[in-house]
Amino acid sequence: MGKLKQYYKKYKSQKARGRDYFKWLYTYTKPYLGRIIALMIVSVLWTYIGIEYSIVSQKIIDMAGNGHITKSAIIVFMVLIIIMLVGQAFEDLFAALLNEKYSFGIRKQVYDKIIRSVWLGTQKFHTGDMMTRMTSDAGNIANGMVRVIPNIIVFLIELILVFSTLYTSSKLLAVTALFLTPIGIVLAYALGRKLKKYQIKVQESETAYRSFIQESLANILVVKAFSGEDRFSDELTNLRNSRFNWVWKKSKLSAASNLVMSGTFQLGYMFAFIYAAGQISRGEITFGTMTLFLTLFGRIQAPIASLMRELPGVVSIFASAGRVMDIQEIPLEDRFTDRDIKGTIGVKVNNLSFAYDKDFIFSDISFDIKPGDFVGIVGKSGIGKTTLIRLLMNFITPSSGDVYYYDTLGSKMQLSATVREFVSYVPQGNTLFSGTIRKNIQIGKEDATDEEIWEALDMAVCREFVEKLPNGLDTVIGEKGVGVSEGQAQRLGLARALIRKSEFVVLDEATSALDEDTESLLLKRLSELTPKPTCILITHRKSVLDYCNREFVLEDGSIKVKEIG
Structure with a gap:
């Protein structure tokens, strides 16, 4: 019974902390929300154009099989390619600029918080640690809110659009492709907590690494005065090895999850390929329809795989947000706006x-x-x-x-x-x-x-x-x-x-x-x-x-x- 109470108390604490994360992230994201939504709309538009591209490709292949391809089909095909290429370049550029503005916004607010906070509160953090939180952690949050979270939403919309299109052509393939989604969700849940732990350890090891470099360079005369060049160089190597250990653990976990997902998707694609090939052999579909099947099947798998790839980014958002929030919790100095005294x-x-x-x-x-x-x-x-x-x-x-x-x-x-x-x-x-x-x-x-x-x-x-x-x-x-x-x-x-x-x-x-x-x-x-x-x-x-x-x-x-x- 005592363990149950302890678990419940821990659960409530984590739930409250989670609400704090969301509230904090929303506060920082609010000034950029309109631009992030615009970026998502553009991404959904490219998804729709991509589906149209697949349908046009099917028609052109079927035309080629019949010995005649119309000029209008070729023109539409080329226009769609150009739109996708230019649109993707525009989207990448816009996302990069938005990411930079968002990350600087966090760094500026954290910097302002530090210089206006109680001095003794800031001394609890090493300068190198504060630098890591303002740079690496702020970058993780910005990337997560500008790219990762919008990408996840876009991938879900893409999944619905592609599934609907494939379902009208082949119910069996559509349901088979969608069957992979629960596997991704279960794997994501299993990996999420462990990845967050490793991400925090990676950031902490980076803090130690940067702090050591910053201090040793700032006091380089002391290092030289005590003939400590070899000692300090060895210490830096030890810190690098510690960081490498946590990066290696995190990377192994991510690689293992990608291997499982990729293997699952390959089996699904193999099934789709054999199924479509059997339909061609029986004269039930054309080569163009087979191409459409395989393209759409792959486009259903792609969002699921992308959701798994984005999981470390989601973990990084909350791990880094917690570290930045620690600085935000330093109390501000008392300051009276009116000066009531003058002269000597x-x-x-x-x-x-x-x-x-x-x-x-x-x-x-x-x-x-x-x-x-x-x-x-x-x-x-x-x-x-x-x-x-x-x-x-x-x-x-x-x-x-x-x-x-x-x-x-x-x-x-x-x-x-x-x-x-x-x-x-x-x-x-x-x-x-x-x-x-x-x-x-x-x-x-x-x-x-x-x-x-x-x-x-x-x-x-x-x-x-x-x-x-x-x-x-x-x-x-x-x-x-x-x-x-x-x-x-x-x-x-x-x-x-x-x-x-x-x-x-x-x-x-x-x-x-x-x-x-x-x-x-x-x-x-x-x-x-x-x-x-x-x-x-x-x-x-x-x-x-x-x-x-x-x-x-x-x-x-x-x-x-x-x-x-």
Whole structure:
């Protein structure tokens, strides 16, 4: 009895998940539904023309047997061939374009979902995994909804049309051909669940494969520094072998099903051939009618065989949809549309606690960074300095407590993703994109003029080296700033943040690659800005504190505030 309940519960869960699949797929397919239906109508039209072609072929063969072929029959025959060839080319072209638009539509929506979702939720997925879901899985879904599902519907319509035509000529052959359908349905049901399992494993192995390549190439200096070339090459081979194993299992299952279906169809065709040949020998039908029988019999078999061939595509739709839906289930960030504060801004934290899983980083901390403060945050590595910044910028949300920003007039604004509109942030490390220096700086302000860009470069002590580059602002740098030094890349990151002229600036070890003189000049310029922004500086350098009026020391989940000067 317990097993029965467990089975029923599992069945209900799978049924509910299935409804979610259909609802999700319909939502994504709705904008393209009209074009998909148009494509199906065209396919049905070609099926009808194909049947007419078979009938015309029969008449021409019978005419040839009687020693006379009319010109009109030849013309109709040639026109039908041309229509089928041109029509098929048009259909393929239209389907390819629709497939591309549909797959991009999914990728765009998934991409938008990722960049607007809670940051911590996206970190549960490896970058390579998200790439696989956005590319391979999105492609499987698009191919399934644009080609596979419409093809199945068209094949069923084709089956009905061809069966009706054959039935008028030979009831026995029509029923015999249709008898193969239950075999296809039973085989499809038996294979469906196993194919889905293998398809998921294939996609997971592709994720591991891509993730490894992406990480090892992104950290190629580390690979080389530890003489890991052979080790990493062997690991890639192991991942490829794992993927090959699942591809092989899936391919074997598909090949076995195709073999069974092909064998069944060949037996059916053999029966049709012997039956028609016997009728000719008895003078009951003409050679043209025999050709029509065999052509139509084959056209009944073709949709059934095609339905079986499309089965892996149907499985791929649901397997891939489930993987994409996992990303879609990441909650969106809270965002307040109205900004209620202006001018110089401060931030107040009351009784804040935060834990990754069950490990608390902060416990019941409170502090107030007043408008115009320059606050230096210090503490041991791993103590939570960057985590604190992520909390203040709403990249992650507190386990408990309250955070709000306020201005000198007393207006308040609760913490949400909207605060990033008035906070300029320079994270640790090299965060430049491949492309021109101009485009990198304009990430901070999309419509920035050259004058504004040079002003920001001056502020970040960048003008001198940028002017010396071959193409100035239009100099192309590689991924992670390849083409400039680490210190230069860090200063360009600072310029990108400062061009916003934000009321609140956060520098997370943003001057660590600079020499002391350059760092001192940059901080001096920042502190002399009018109006003066509020600034948080995470640092390990005592010299940075010379420009701060307060020091926050992080220790064991608490914060000690020290006044400076």
